[in-house]
Amino acid sequence: MKAVKFILIGILFGIILYKSEAASWYRIYEMFQFRSFHMYGMIGTALATAIILVQIIKRKQVKDSNGMPIVFLDKDKSITRYLAGGTIFGLGWALTGACPGPMFALIGSGYWTLGIVLLFAILGTWIYGVLRNKLPH
Numbered sequence: 001m002k003a004v005k006f007i008l009i010g011i012l013f014g015i016i017l018y019k020s021e022a023a024s025w026y027r028i029y030e031m032f033q034f035r036s037f038h039m040y041g042m043i044g045t046a047l048a049t050a051i052i053l054v055q056i057i058k059r060k061q062v063k064d065s066n067g068m069p070i071v072f073l074d075k076d077k078s079i080t081r082y083l084a085g086g087t088i089f090g091l092g093w094a095l096t097g098a099c100p101g102p103m104f105a106l107i108g109s110g111y112w113t114l115g116i117v118l119l120f121a122i123l124g125t126w127i128y129g130v131l132r133n134k135l136p137h
Helices: 002-019 025-032 038-060 080-096 100-108 114-134
Strands: none
Touching: 002 100, 025 038, 025 080, 080 114, 100 114
């Protein structure tokens, strides 16, 4: 029954992405050309919401669906991995016009060519898993 709940949340998320035009190639293109605030506004709103929710989770000691406490672990400080990862992610986003969330929404709305993008996103994730121990973390 838990799987149904998560599938419904995913469908709702996809609808919101599509209706808000976050999955629009044109909106993404506008963002990368600094022509419109639309996408930056959505990303900034998501970031502000996440900051607030993380603080609530930390202060109220919220538990997950299994009753276990949600713990945020500190990460090692490193600029190289964030620059390299952000550059690769940004280039992929700019070339395909889709980041991982809207990718599924676009496939669901009938843009079947994004299946190729999804295939390569999965391949890239697999390659990262293979090379993870050799990469600078």
